[in-house]
Amino acid sequence: MEKHLLVMNSVTRVARRAQASVILAFALFFAFPVITMVVKFARVSELIHSITDQSLRDVWWFTFWQAIVSTVLAVLVALPFTWAISRHTIRFSRAMTGFITVPFLMPAVVVATGIKAILPNAAVPGILWAHVVFNVAVVVRMVSPQWMLLDRAIENTAADLGAGRIRTFFYVVLPHIRTSLRSAITVVFLFCFTSFAIVTILGGISHRTIESEIFTQAVRLGNTRTATSLAVLQAAVVLIVIRFSRASPLKLDDPSQTIQAYSEPPTRLRGVILLSLAAPLFIVLTPFVAVIIRSFTLKGRFTISGYRWLFDGSTESVGVNISHTLTTSFMFATLCAVLATTAALIISMARNRTSFIPVLTALPLTISAVTLGLGLIVTFNTWPFNWRSQWWLIPVIHSVIALPLSLRTLQPAIEAIPTDLYDASASLGASPWRTWARIELPLIRPALMRAAGFAAAVSLGEFGATSFLSRSNSMTIPIAIGQLLSHPGEMPNQSAFALATLVTIVIALAPQVRRRHR
Amino acid sequence: MKKILALLIAGSALASCAIQSESSNDIPKEITLIAYDAFTPEKGVFDDFTTQYGPKVNVVTAGDTGAMVSKAILTAGNPEGDVIFGIDNTFISRAVSGKVLDEYQAVDEGDVCVNFDKSWFASRNIAVPTTFEDFVKPQYKGLLSVEDPVNSAPGFAFLLASIHHFGEDRWQTYWKQLKANSVRVSADWTSAYTADFSGSTGKGKYPLVVSYGSSPPAEVMFAEIPLTDAPTGVITSTCFHSVEYVGMLRGTKHQKMARALVEYLLAKKFQESMPTTLFVYPVNKAAVLPEVFTKYAVRPTTTETFDAATIEKNRDGWIDAWRNIFL
Numbered sequence: 001m002e003k004h005l006l007v008m009n010s011v012t013r014v015a016r017r018a019q020a021s022v023i024l025a026f027a028l029f030f031a032f033p034v035i036t037m038v039v040k041f042a043r044v045s046e047l048i049h050s051i052t053d054q055s056l057r058d059v060w061w062f063t064f065w066q067a068i069v070s071t072v073l074a075v076l077v078a079l080p081f082t083w084a085i086s087r088h089t090i091r092f093s094r095a096m097t098g099f100i101t102v103p104f105l106m107p108a109v110v111v112a113t114g115i116k117a118i119l120p121n122a123a124v125p126g127i128l129w130a131h132v133v134f135n136v137a138v139v140v141r142m143v144s145p146q147w148m149l150l151d152r153a154i155e156n157t158a159a160d161l162g163a164g165r166i167r168t169f170f171y172v173v174l175p176h177i178r179t180s181l182r183s184a185i186t187v188v189f190l191f192c193f194t195s196f197a198i199v200t201i202l203g204g205i206s207h208r209t210i211e212s213e214i215f216t217q218a219v220r221l222g223n224t225r226t227a228t229s230l231a232v233l234q235a236a237v238v239l240i241v242i243r244f245s246r247a248s249p250l251k252l253d254d255p256s257q258t259i260q261a262y263s264e265p266p267t268r269l270r271g272v273i274l275l276s277l278a279a280p281l282f283i284v285l286t287p288f289v290a291v292i293i294r295s296f297t298l299k300g301r302f303t304i305s306g307y308r309w310l311f312d313g314s315t316e317s318v319g320v321n322i323s324h325t326l327t328t329s330f331m332f333a334t335l336c337a338v339l340a341t342t343a344a345l346i347i348s349m350a351r352n353r354t355s356f357i358p359v360l361t362a363l364p365l366t367i368s369a370v371t372l373g374l375g376l377i378v379t380f381n382t383w384p385f386n387w388r389s390q391w392w393l394i395p396v397i398h399s400v401i402a403l404p405l406s407l408r409t410l411q412p413a414i415e416a417i418p419t420d421l422y423d424a425s426a427s428l429g430a431s432p433w434r435t436w437a438r439i440e441l442p443l444i445r446p447a448l449m450r451a452a453g454f455a456a457a458v459s460l461g462e463f464g465a466t467s468f469l470s471r472s473n474s475m476t477i478p479i480a481i482g483q484l485l486s487h488p489g490e491m492p493n494q495s496a497f498a499l500a501t502l503v504t505i506v507i508a509l510a511p512q513v514r515r516r517h518r
Numbered sequence: 519m520k521k522i523l524a525l526l527i528a529g530s531a532l533a534s535c536a537i538q539s540e541s542s543n544d545i546p547k548e549i550t551l552i553a554y555d556a557f558t559p560e561k562g563v564f565d566d567f568t569t570q571y572g573p574k575v576n577v578v579t580a581g582d583t584g585a586m587v588s589k590a591i592l593t594a595g596n597p598e599g600d601v602i603f604g605i606d607n608t609f610i611s612r613a614v615s616g617k618v619l620d621e622y623q624a625v626d627e628g629d630v631c632v633n634f635d636k637s638w639f640a641s642r643n644i645a646v647p648t649t650f651e652d653f654v655k656p657q658y659k660g661l662l663s664v665e666d667p668v669n670s671a672p673g674f675a676f677l678l679a680s681i682h683h684f685g686e687d688r689w690q691t692y693w694k695q696l697k698a699n700s701v702r703v704s705a706d707w708t709s710a711y712t713a714d715f716s717g718s719t720g721k722g723k724y725p726l727v728v729s730y731g732s733s734p735p736a737e738v739m740f741a742e743i744p745l746t747d748a749p750t751g752v753i754t755s756t757c758f759h760s761v762e763y764v765g766m767l768r769g770t771k772h773q774k775m776a777r778a779l780v781e782y783l784l785a786k787k788f789q790e791s792m793p794t795t796l797f798v799y800p801v802n803k804a805a806v807l808p809e810v811f812t813k814y815a816v817r818p819t820t821t822e823t824f825d826a827a828t829i830e831k832n833r834d835g836w837i838d839a840w841r842n843i844f845l
Contacts, residue, residue: 055845116713120722204705205666206845219581219588220668221834222612298719298742305742317795318740319558319579378592389550389578389598468589470552470580470598483555485708488733488797489740493712493719 011432015349019357022343026361030400033375034367040378041228050229056213063209066124067192070131074188075181077132077283078139080276085140086147088273096277097140098508103284104137105457105507107478108197110500113485114287115202117294126202131195133284135188141450142184143177145413150176183408186245190238190365197463197478210234214370224374231371238366242359288504295497298490306498309491318487322499324473325480329460332395332476336459337452339399344406344451348414349436358411362404369464372397376469391474394466395459402458406451413447414440460507477503549573549775550599552590552767554583557603560791567782573775583609583671590767591616597767600776603783607761607823608674611830620773622765625783626798629731629818630675631757632662633750635717638725647726649755650683653696660700663714663724668837670706676728677840678829679758682822693843703844717750731757732797735814739794748814759821762798 050056081100085093103111111133115126150173158168174181196211203212210230218227295306309315310322347357364372376397380388387393417440425435463478475483477499484496557579564575578599580586587609590602594617603625605613613619632653639646647653653662665673681689702724704710712719715727718737730736734748741749764783766776782788789800793811800807 055841116709120713200669200705201709205668205703216668219585221837222588222591224588224592299721303742316561317558319556374589374592377589377598381593381596381598468581468585470578470589472550472576472578479555482708485712486556486706487740488711488718488729488736490719490737490742491740494742 011349011436012351015346015351018346019350019352022346023357023360026343026400026403029396030364030367030372033379034372036379037228037371037375038232041224042232043225043229046225046229047232050226050233056230059208059210059213062207063193063211066127066131066207066209067189067195070128070135070192071185071189073128074132074135074192075139075185077280078136078143081136081280082140082144082147084273084276086144087152088269090273090277096281097144100140100281100284101137101453102288102504102508103133104135104454105460106288106504107461107481107500108134108463109201109478109481109485110291110503111287112198112201113481113497113500114289114291114294117290118287123202123204123207127195127198127207129283130198130202130287131188131192133287134198135191136280136284138188138191139181139184141454142187142409143180145447146180147173147177149416180412182245183412186241187365187405187408189241193238193241194234194365194368196369211368211370214368218370218374228371231368234368235363235366239363242362242366291497291504292501295494295501298494303494305491306494306496307502309495310498310502314491315484315495318484318492320475320480320483322480325475325477328474329477332398333456333459335392335395336398336402337456339395340402340406340455340458341410341448341452343399343403344410345448347407348411358407361407364401365404369401370468373465373468376465389470389472394469394474394476397466397469398459398462399455401462401465402455405454405458409451409454410444410447413444417443460503545572546772546775547573548576549601549772549779550576550578551601551603551779552578552580552586552597552599553603554586555579555581556796558795559788560795563788563791564782566787567779570782571775571778573772575779587613587616587618590618594618595769597769600767600770600772601764601779601783602767603764604762605765606671606763607759607826608671608678608829608833610763611826613765614826615830617768619765620768620770622763623780623784624761624801625764626789626792626796626801627759627761628798629752629757629821630672630679630728630760631731631818632676632753633715633717633727633729633733634753635715635725636749636751638716646751646753648753650680650692653701653726654692654699656699658699658726660702661724662696662699662726662728663702663704663710663722664728665707665710666703666705667840670710672707672728672730673710674837675758675760676756677836678824679756679822681836682758682824690839690843693840697843726753730797731817732793732799732811732815734816735793735810736797738810738814752816752818754816754818755820757818757821759818759823 051060084090085097090096108130111130112126115130115133119126119129154172154176155168158172163171193209194211195209196215199207199209199212200215203209208216211234214227214230214234217223217230296302296304298305313322315322347361350357352358376393377388379385380393421439421443422435425439426432430438460476461478462476463482466476467479471479481496481499484492484499487493557577559577564577568574576599580589580598583604583606586602587605590597590605590613597618602619605622610622614622632647634646644657647655647658652658664676667674667677680692683689684692702710702714704714707729710724710727711729711733714722714724715729716722716725717727731752734750734752737750738745738748764780766773766780770776784802786802786804789802789805790808792798792800792805794808799811799817
């Protein structure tokens with residue numbers, strides 16, 4: 001063990017030094033604006049009011065229970081799917097994982113519109129459904145890598161010793177996937193707890209979360225103080241959740257065991273596997289099918305006029321320049337993927353011994369997007385920080401928001417690399433940097449891609465903090481769809497659905513194409 | 519760390535250069551116009567301004583009107599731009615008390631009215647309602663969709679129109695009756711107009727919706743198949759008169775150019791471009807209306823409206839009272 005720490009030193013040292021600048025940038029673009037807001041507007045009397053006020057208490061109650069129910073539902077839908085793809089060799093399993101991830105990459109406004117087309121009047125079922133649609137991918141993507149590593153021999157031994165499937169799941173599988181499942185549950189809960197766009201669009205007037213209430217108070221009613229106090233309380237709750245859910249260190253697996261993890265599905269299980277895959281896909285993809293069908297129909301007839309309108313430049317008359325919007329969105333997504341993944345890689349490589357930095361970088365999950373958004377406007381408005389109207393501020397803020405997710409994707413992968421490998425490499429005479437480039441990097445490449453994918457997704461769908469920044473020629477896809485939907489007339493509406501469909505198709509196909517090129 | 523520091527210093531040095539060059543030069547390279555998201559001016563409409571005065575006009579959108587005003591208040595005195603377009607009479611008092619503006623004046627006007635689906639009423643041989651009172655009658659039960667006045671500007675305008683019409687002592691009773699007559703309250707205009715309403719793209723169940731007086735011409739202009747008549751109409755006795763303002767932001771470094779831009783926005787050329795791009799009416803009497811407006815838009819002869827100060831003074835109380843009826 002000592003030897004291992006010794007050989008890692010020169011890599012770790014450089015990473016720690018780089019980490020300092022990452023933390024500095026993080027403090028500047030996240031902590032600074034949030035603290036400015038809190039100092040300017042939070043008051044103790046308002047904090048008390050935010051807890052005691054009856055109507056706000058109802059909001060707290062709804063926020064909690066919808067987040068808990070959404071999380072439970074998302075896990076219940078996701079686990080069978082994760083089991084099927086992690087434990088069996090199935091044709092098209094990568095494609096199916098790709099499809100189930102599509103919603104996570106989609107702007108909330110698209111999901112909400114699709115669900116509204118199916119359930120026009122059911123606010124609460126709509127919200128829960130939308131949360132499931134978004135978060136199934138989180139569970140699948142976070143839990144499946146660890147589940148894949150479970151040695152089949154252990155399960156077989158359990159079976160040989162007479163344990164049934166359920167017993168095996170609770171006593172063998174669950175302890176094995178516990179850390180990643182716990183992280184996934186935490187992330188899903190926090191996403192649902194701080195849900196904004198979904199609740200605003202589907203919740204109607206009577207279903208409000210703290211996050212949507214912060215928006216209403218700050219932007220609609222002009223009560224910045226109440227809003228900031230609510231944001232402080234919300235952050236406190238989220239911090240407590242993170243604190244209590246902190247994953248215990250991963251037990252490292254011997255990689256030689258993983259070879260036996262997959263198996264051809266036994267015939268008697270075929271039906272169960274098929275159902276485990278089909279049901280979640282159906283639940284998750286139906287809203288998008290609704291959007292796609294809607295984009296080709298107008299008043300009960302088939303039409304492609306929405307697409308024609310998009311491509312002949314007509315949307316410019318309602319303020320949407322499609323090619324510009326697409327270029328901007330994809331440029332921001334690329335920048336965000338690069339920035340957030342690099343930062344996450346640096347932090348993971350620094351191998352921090354305390355949990356201080358992971359907790360610190362989890363903070364963007366805790367702070368309301370509205371608070372951060374307003375904070376950006378009041379903070380970055382004076383020399384030498386006069387950046388609020390700079391285009392690059394948008395991808396930088398996207399990266400800050402994406403960092404917790406990228407880090408949580410990357411760090412377990414790095415920690416899961418068996419120390420034996422480093423030792424072996426070192427004893428064969430490889431320098432720490434060579435070991436890093438030849439052993440560590442190839443091993444974490446899938447996790448790196450996943451982290452970059454998540455970051456790009458956050459950027460593509462972000463409809464919170466940066467939507468408060470004023471824009472000059474930097475419209476992103478969700479904002480463009482929102483703009484088209486909020487204009488009277490058939491064609492702007494029709495082209496909003498066409499744009500949503502295009503985004504769905506591009507996002508669904510992109511990973512498949514990349515795979516083929518490999 | 520050092521690199522970031524160096525970048526910071528370089529960045530701030532550049533910023534200070536920019537500030538100096540702007541203040542030493544009378545005519546800035548660019549002048550910034552803050553507007554709401556739906557500000558979609560005609561392409562090239564500011565070219566004449568640049569030719570005449572020099573600066574390019576940089577349009578910056580800041581969200582919907584409410585978000586734009588909230589942000590302007592948070593940045594009052596150190597504004598994001600030089601001129602602000604589109605604060606309406608429901609928000610102007612808040613902006614004024616937030617010390618956002620140096621000076622302001624009306625730039626356009628329009629109406630928020632109940633729209634109806636012509637074919638829905640025609641095919642059922644039901645008379646189109648004509649007054650506020652009609653909406654609570656049993657034959658119009660479950661036909662009207664309105665927006666949440668907290669989140670939606672037209673929703674708030676309709677609430678104001680009803681308060682003005684019924685007076686402080688009777689409006690709450692009216693809304694209770696509306697509720698009993700199954701009025702639909704949607705979160706925002708998009709849900710109400712494009713999903714609930716039967717007369718536009720949605721296949722909604724509600725043939726009556728709170729929208730704009732200029733929505734019928736928009737239906738004609740943006741129809742898939744060219745129309746000879748608007749599919750929707752306006753119930754003129756339900757209209758709330760809305761006025762939008764243009765103002766010079768307090769703290770602008772380019773007062774002279776800001777005034778010039780305000781003048782430009784009030785002049786005939788820009789005013790005539792507004793109806794078909796922003797779906798509002800010009801305030802400049804010399805501006806000529808386009809045919810699609812004279813033909814399909816209806817202007818009410820009388821409207822329900824309050825002065826801006828009354829709205830600001832009562833806003834919270836009215837909204838609370840309304841929320842108590844519906845939440």
